[in-house]
Amino acid sequence: MTILVHQYDSSPFSEKVRICLGIKGLSWAAVDQPVIMPKPDLLALTGAYRRIPVMQIGADIYCDSVLIVRELERRFPTPTLFPAGTxxxxxxxxxxxxxxxxxxxxxxxxxxxxxxxxxxxxxxxxxxxxxxxxxxxxxxxxxxxxxxxxxxxxxxxxxxxxxxxxxxxxxxxxxxxxxxxxxxxxxxxxxxxxxxxxxxxxxxxxxxxxxxxGHGDRRTGTREEAIAAALNAAPDEPSLASADAALANREVTVAATDYGRDPIRGRLVGSSPYHWAIARDDPRAGRVNVHVPRLGFSLSASE
Ligand SMILES: N[C@@H](CCC(=O)N[C@@H](CS)C(=O)NCC(=O)O)C(=O)O
Structure with a gap:
């Protein structure tokens, strides 16, 4: 499945990710998003998260460069992003x-x-x-x-x-x-x-x-292509850390805690010590799992 990176060329956090794609020699498509709001095609995928970059693989949506990099290493371990083994x-x-x-x-x-x-x-x-x-x-x-x-x-x-x-x-x-x-x-x-x-x-x-x-094998993608890719795919089966069992499938809200704190709402379907995965249904993008890192984000469960 294609790696789509929602980005704009002047974005420094996107440059971090682009260099990582280059280190791994990956093929990917850059989907340009507006530099300022509104960003309706991005929000159809993330629910509310507006920041850049966001990586999309099918119906899995990864917010924040920290989590994007972790996911790139998990899916494409060679060559590693951690050559010192640290x-x-x-x-x-x-x-x-x-x-x-x-x-x-x-x-x-x-x-x-x-x-x-x-x-x-x-x-x-x-x-x-x-x-x-x-x-x-x-x-x-x-x-x-x-x-x-x-x-x-x-x-x-x-x-x-x-x-x-x-x-x-x-x-x-x-x-x-x-x-x-x-x-x-x-x-x-x-x-x-x-x-x-x-x-x-x-x-x-x-x-x-x-x-x-360099940036690997980059091509230009479109926002329409990205929404269609989500709609035509099912999210990967996520796993939930046992520590989060009490929250399984509960309605939750996750949001960045520094800036761009727009809350993403959905059901908690996956987690690890490093991230949460939230399932949401979007009228345009269908069922997507939105992944956010724990570092720099907070989660609250609805009563
Ligand atoms: N912690 C985030 C920070 C992302 C961030 O601040 N991105 C900037 C662009 S480089 C942004 O989203 N600015 C506001 C916007 O584009 O709407 C990450 O690592 O991805």
Whole structure:
């Protein structure tokens, strides 16, 4: 079954996933979704989750890059995303790259762009985050954010001191994709801010090696194709962790806890220590199982 990635090209979290698809040499289809709401074709699949990227394989819908990467490794184990044999710590790295490191990248990009940011985008991101988009405050924070960005990037440079090609050694893995995408975001969208890190020893040679991995065998998919793929497939049979037996088939709500907290409603049909799977019926997409990671999400059961 085709791997569909709901994304847009400027999305840094999608770039993390695209590099992982490249490491594995997979064939996949990019289904472009709008950068701002509304996203009716995405929500037909996820129920409510609006963030990017989302991976779809038939009627199984995977939200959040953290879970997408885990599922890619489960379905397509070779070549591994964990070449050092340290999958736990490699995945834990997302708690650094997707949070403090990402915030520093966002700070230098949007602080640098200032009033040039499209008003519709600003309004959408205010709604997404629940925070006012304040160009003056963001501009004032640029020196601090640039210093933070450099300090994050310096950790990557330090890891490369012994001349290794990639962060885990001679083979690329998730840690490279994770560490790469914030630098890619800055270089792609506000190149002057990349001065904060481009001189760090070994960094740009490593950057070019990771960029050179590419995105695998990518084709363009359509949103109509994605809805039809869900409608014409049945979700895989999920398994439920024994710790969740009391919640089996109960109506639940899951939502991200940081931003974009729109609640997904359905029945709990699957779980593991890492994720939950929620079954829902959609008028357009039919029966789908929506998978979310536990990290960064909460679940509540209806009474
Ligand atoms: N923790 C999420 C974060 C995803 C995220 O913030 N994605 C951005 C785009 S890179 C987003 O969804 N922005 C709002 C939007 O596109 O509607 C993940 O790892 O996938």
């Amino acid at each position: 999958p736990g710590i490699d995945q834990a790295l997302a708690q650094w790259t997707d949070r403090a490191f990402f915030q520093a990248a966002v700070g230098v990009i949007f602080g640098g762009l200032g009033d040039a940011v499209d008003p519709a985008f600003r309004a959408d991101r205010e709604q997404l985050s629940g925070q006012p988009f304040n160009p003056a405050a963001m501009k004032a924070a640029v020196p601090y954010m640039a210093a933070q960005l450099r300090a994050h990037a310096a950790l990557i440079s330090e890891q490369l001191t012994d001349g290794r090609a990639f962060l885990s050694g001679e083979r690329p893995g998730l840690v490279d994709a994770s560490a790469f995408y914030n630098l890619w975001f800055v270089r792609s969208f506000h190149a002057p801010a990349a001065a904060a890190f481009e001189d760090l020893p070994g960094l740009m040679d490593w950057y070019d090696r990771v960029r050179g991995i």
